Amino acid sequence: MSMIEKAKIKAKADRKKIVLPEGDEPRTVKAAAILKAEGLACPVLLGDPEKILAVAKANGADLDGMEIVDPENSPKAAGYAAALYELRKAKGVSEEAAADMVKDPMYYGIMMVKLGDADGLVSGAVHTTGDMLRPALQIIKTKPGMKVVSSSFLMDCPNKELGDDGLLVYADCVVMPNPTAEELAHIAIAAAGTAHDLCGVEVPKVAMLSFSTKGSAKHELVDKVQQATALAHALAPELLLDGELQFDAALVPEIGESKAPGSPVAGHANVLIFPDLQAGNIGYKITQRIGGAECFAVLQGLAKPCNDLSRGCSVEDIVNTVVLTAVQAQAV
Numbered sequence: 001m002s003m004i005e006k007a008k009i010k011a012k013a014d015r016k017k018i019v020l021p022e023g024d025e026p027r028t029v030k031a032a033a034i035l036k037a038e039g040l041a042c043p044v045l046l047g048d049p050e051k052i053l054a055v056a057k058a059n060g061a062d063l064d065g066m067e068i069v070d071p072e073n074s075p076k077a078a079g080y081a082a083a084l085y086e087l088r089k090a091k092g093v094s095e096e097a098a099a100d101m102v103k104d105p106m107y108y109g110i111m112m113v114k115l116g117d118a119d120g121l122v123s124g125a126v127h128t129t130g131d132m133l134r135p136a137l138q139i140i141k142t143k144p145g146m147k148v149v150s151s152s153f154l155m156d157c158p159n160k161e162l163g164d165d166g167l168l169v170y171a172d173c174v175v176m177p178n179p180t181a182e183e184l185a186h187i188a189i190a191a192a193g194t195a196h197d198l199c200g201v202e203v204p205k206v207a208m209l210s211f212s213t214k215g216s217a218k219h220e221l222v223d224k225v226q227q228a229t230a231l232a233h234a235l236a237p238e239l240l241l242d243g244e245l246q247f248d249a250a251l252v253p254e255i256g257e258s259k260a261p262g263s264p265v266a267g268h269a270n271v272l273i274f275p276d277l278q279a280g281n282i283g284y285k286i287t288q289r290i291g292g293a294e295c296f297a298v299l300q301g302l303a304k305p306c307n308d309l310s311r312g313c314s315v316e317d318i319v320n321t322v323v324l325t326a327v328q329a330q331a332v
């Protein structure tokens, strides 16, 4: 059974309320109808109800019984504005500005999650990554003990000999352009948690990637990965984690054995930590486009789950992202 099929079974067993701020976007409307019909989540669509129902009709989506909330006319808006003002007044947000902000479905949805009126949020069919990330970072914040918010890409590869039955977790591919060594260590620990808690990987094996394996090259970029490896060991001594490793030394048993003999991870890694966002983002796209992997993205480290879509997403991508968000919400 694939990783996403397993996630769907978990999502159905304890249905979570997931808010979709882009409520009048046709793919989102279709996905919401599927999520409700299949019992995968309780979606909430934000926006003008008349417009949403017209989009549903035009697309043959059945929204019967669906929760639809209009942030412009919601009785909860005043309470959300007051809470938002309290949270952000030290950052210069006035009461008037907070009242305006919650009319924006993105902020309204984030406040629903913050205040427990929804369990998670998915957006990004229309908005950019930054449009969604910034309010999530500012308002939802990191979970206790977590230094940064980052992302993991769950790569379901056709070659089932790779990683955990074909599943590789890549981080970070979306959020942190140039993490420090300390941030990279936290990204590695968070990605191991995602592999275990969300993907059911029993033993995460984390490779800290570089263009060098165990000192084969000397450069300040390599130094950063070595420092991150040492810090991650200190922060999570129980974790099977090793570095620095080249991509092939991390994944191919014979190469791992020859370049990093005795490593608990080399040749068998299932969690791959890229040294910066350029490498991570390029790496996941190569795996997807040339390697034929199916790919699913989640944010990790937020106190409550909010996830981003690519603007080119399909209806199925939205359904899958909501399912993963719902499973993340079960663990909060």
Ligand SMILES: CC(C)(COP(=O)(O)OP(=O)(O)OC[C@H]1O[C@@H](n2cnc3c(N)ncnc32)[C@H](O)[C@@H]1OP(=O)(O)O)[C@@H](O)C(=O)NCCC(=O)NCCS
Binding pocket: 091, 129, 130, 133, 134, 137, 138, 142, 147, 148, 149, 150, 173, 174, 175, 176, 177, 281
């Ligand atoms: C994540 C991102 C949106 C942050 O934007 P930013 O303009 O740098 O945001 P700021 O530095 O003003 O920070 C905003 C808030 O988020 C917090 N923050 C920023 N990055 C964070 C992180 N990774 N983890 C936790 N908090 C973070 C800041 O502390 C700040 O909080 P505060 O306002 O309460 O003090 C930015 O790093 C970004 O655009 N990353 C790349 C995203 C992207 O385009 N990816 C493309 C691949 S699809």
